Amino acid sequence: MNNANNSSEHEQHIVSPKIYVVILLALLALTATTVAASYVEMYVFNAVVALAIAVLKMILVVLFFMHIKYSTKLTKLTVISGVFIFLGLISMTLADYVSRAWGRW
Amino acid sequence: MSDSTATANGVETEVHHEHPSYQRHHFETVAQQFDATNFAMWLFLLTEIMFFGGLFTAYLILRNWYYPAFVEGSHQLSIFWGTANTTVLIISSFTMAMSVWNAQMRRKGGLLLCLVLTFILGLVFLGIKGIEWHEKWVKYHVPGLHYSDQSFRNPASDPEVYAEYHDKSLAPDMASKVEQYFFLYFAMTGMHALHMVIGIAILGFMIVRAKTGAYTSGHYTFVENFGLYWHFVDIIWIFLFPLLYLISRHQ
Known part of the structure; x- marks a missing residue:
């Protein structure tokens, strides 16, 4: 740092x-x-x-x-949390689609 | 409020120590003010990630469901124009980064040059996008408005694309799903283009302000934060380009 x-x-x-x-x-x-x-x-x-x-x-x-x-730790954390939440939301949505019509994805 | 009253009464000199005119009274230092606005800009960009994220997720799921339709739909896009536009946008991100550097170094001429270049490259991007959209209109590939699935029920009727990909005829129900590919194509590139239009408008405003030296007196926060927006729009395109144009060349 x-x-x-x-x-x-x-x-x-x-x-x-x-x-x-x-x-x-x-x-x-x-x-x-x-x-x-x-x-x-x-x-x-x-x-x-x-x-x-x-x-x-x-x-x-x-x-x-x-x-x-070169930014502050707060800004770094903000970016990382944004990516993390985005990936989390996508995987939860996909988990839903995959498991509802099992075998027909 | 009480701050401005104090200033009006001339009490300000007793209460505050010296600071640049652009430092707001509720910040301790210029650095703190910069970090706070920078942080706020990033929070805004996170909401933008979620906004585009919905479109990307829809694309992911529908492409999985109607894979043959999405493959043949994407064969209608021109890799040449897509690559050209990606290059234009990456160079515009570079000129934007150089705008920030020029503002930091208080070089007014360099800042103006870089902002104008970014402005022009943004317009070139929209121009190329316009050429591509126009082609979709001519070929009846604008969903809901000017659409026919002729090219997908009978690919040989579209000799140019057929010569390159030799696509098979799709059954009518799958051929009808290509419209969903084009719907997402227009939704995603359209939303991206809307962000470009907004960015270009703000760039125009910044060019006018930069002429008066507004950003070259040490206070370049606006240029820095607008740069973040511009690079974000670039990143969206960095993902749109492979997803829409590149990944479906082979079946």
Whole structure:
């Protein structure tokens, strides 16, 4: 944790343009990868690979473009809890759909 | 309220120590004010995750139920335009991140340039989306309004798509479910586009304000928090693109 709570003066971490450029290139490379992967026959893994790459891109955007890597613990916790609740709601909905019409999903 | 009265009476100098004009009186420090607004922005984004989450869940369940229909529906989308739009949006996220940096460094010219670039890239995204939507209209793939399931009951009647995918004819009941794919396609890309329109409008407002130097005097919270919104809209597209365009190329 680099923000050691020294509330002396307005110490907002400034992310350098170099990092932004690196993230931009990584995101473009991952976009090319996901498009290329969609042309390869991988059966169920087409969706798995595409979603894994999307999650990776999301993590890059959240950590660097949205500055979560450099933010306070409260903000980090907020983001994590949001993702957690979202996944929880999806799995509960799916559990309902899967178990109501057993065998016909 | 009592604060503003105190200020009017000139008592303010006794009560408060020196602070920048943009620091509200109920915050101890500028950093605390920044963290509080940042936190609030993230709470708003969480509600947005839940909002789009409903659409994503509906897509997940319906694609599972009517898999052949969703596969043939997604074959109607152009991977070329989808990839182009993803690239445009990622670059616009980069120019937005650079806007925040320019505001932090108090570089007014750089801030204006980056905001205008983000604005233009946002419009390019909507333009490309418009081309794609127009194609759906021409091919009778707008559910409930201008729709026919001809392309799915008889895929050979759609030579361009047929040449690429050689889709089989769907039985009438499954062919009718493709309409649900297009319903979700329009609901999801439409909601995303609405967020883009709102973002572009706010960008226009920010460009006008940035010209007066409003964000380059040390108070860049608005730029930072708008950046969060813009990146969030980018993330939604990062998921829409593979789900709608990419994962159903093979059956």
